[in-house]
Amino acid sequence: MSSRRKFIKNTTLTTAAVSLTGLGAKAFGLPKQKETSPLVISTWDHGLAANVAAWKIIEGGGKAIDAVEAGVRVPEADPESTSVGYGGLPDRDGNVTLDACIMDETGNCGSVSVLRHIKHPVSVARKVMDETPHVILSGAGALQFALSKGFKKENLLTLKARTAWEAWKKEARYEPVINIENHDTIGMLAIDQKGDISGACTTSGLAFKMQGRVGDSPIIGAGLFCDNEVGGAVATGLGEAVLKTLGTFLVVELMRNGAKPQEACEEAVNRIIRKQVYEDFQIGYLAIDKAGNHGSYCIHKGFNYALMKNGSNQLIDSSYHME
Numbered sequence: 001m002s003s004r005r006k007f008i009k010n011t012t013l014t015t016a017a018v019s020l021t022g023l024g025a026k027a028f029g030l031p032k033q034k035e036t037s038p039l040v041i042s043t044w045d046h047g048l049a050a051n052v053a054a055w056k057i058i059e060g061g062g063k064a065i066d067a068v069e070a071g072v073r074v075p076e077a078d079p080e081s082t083s084v085g086y087g088g089l090p091d092r093d094g095n096v097t098l099d100a101c102i103m104d105e106t107g108n109c110g111s112v113s114v115l116r117h118i119k120h121p122v123s124v125a126r127k128v129m130d131e132t133p134h135v136i137l138s139g140a141g142a143l144q145f146a147l148s149k150g151f152k153k154e155n156l157l158t159l160k161a162r163t164a165w166e167a168w169k170k171e172a173r174y175e176p177v178i179n180i181e182n183h184d185t186i187g188m189l190a191i192d193q194k195g196d197i198s199g200a201c202t203t204s205g206l207a208f209k210m211q212g213r214v215g216d217s218p219i220i221g222a223g224l225f226c227d228n229e230v231g232g233a234v235a236t237g238l239g240e241a242v243l244k245t246l247g248t249f250l251v252v253e254l255m256r257n258g259a260k261p262q263e264a265c266e267e268a269v270n271r272i273i274r275k276q277v278y279e280d281f282q283i284g285y286l287a288i289d290k291a292g293n294h295g296s297y298c299i300h301k302g303f304n305y306a307l308m309k310n311g312s313n314q315l316i317d318s319s320y321h322m323e
């Protein structure tokens with residue numbers, strides 16, 4: 001092809017691409033792209049320390065996907081955090097089983113569920129995303145994959161968690177408790193300096209759950225969803241209720257159709273309230289849009305989240321449906 005023909009072809013392609021982008025933004029009501037300042041946002045007060053680790057990466061010009069992975073690794077490694085990673089409360093049979101997922105700005109994602117013996121499930125999820133053709137690995141397969149990638153096999157059941165399990169076994173009643181330790185998943189969303197959005201979510205799931213139970217946290221569209229054109233959302237609380245409504249996918253789709261993050265979180269919680277007997281469990285959603293606006297809503301008073309922006313890190317109480 002002559003260089004002139006090549007030039008004309010390339011020019012036509014570029015023009016087509018530009019006008020398609022313009023049309024796409026108009027036709028689907030996407031928010032106009034504007035300069036967004038970076039941010040990191042995450043669920044519950046353990047989000048404060050997690051945000052600091054994530055912010056270091058964002059501040060240094062790193063990618064949102066690396067920031068969210070580094071951020072949620074902080075509570076994963078903390079033995080005092082009884083709902084995430086090492087130190088997480090076990091299932092009914094005394095096994096600590098972990099769920100986690102991660103999603104980047106291109107829509108790539110990876111996830112592990114019912115993973116035992118590995119302190120950092122989010123990093124295994126990242127490897128599933130980066131180094132396999134799959135999205136989810138579960139149970140023994142997830143462990144085998146982690147070991148093959150050099151992750152260390154560890155005992156994750158701390159004395160504190162074992163003692164809580166022994167106490168629970170005396171009555172062995174399974175009643176999820178609102179806002180107490182068994183509802184403290186960390187979900188994190190970040191916007192980097194390029195304006196790209198990624199997210200991660202990691203948990204030991206419900207305390208004393210049935211063996212093999214998978215919650216919402218490792219399920220893309222339930223515990224976490226990001227779309228770099230629109231925004232992202234994370235969920236915390238009773239995973240079964242989030243799964244039944246694909247909560248974070250719903251939040252992002254509502255934003256795609258024009259809802260603000262706050263409105264989208266409220267509608268997603270209200271769907272659960274309209275369809276389920278909601279009084280005895282907690283659900284909290286946290287969302288950001290492409291412009292860097294954020295919102296949050298939960299069923300019961302008590303859910304909070306940590307927001308790091310312009311170098312300041314603060315804990316904010318979510319608005320709620322009932323006291």
Ligand code: SD4
Nearest residue numbers: 183184185205215237239
């Ligand atoms: C689960 N959604 O496994 C998780 C628990 C949770 O805050 O979010 N706790 O159902």
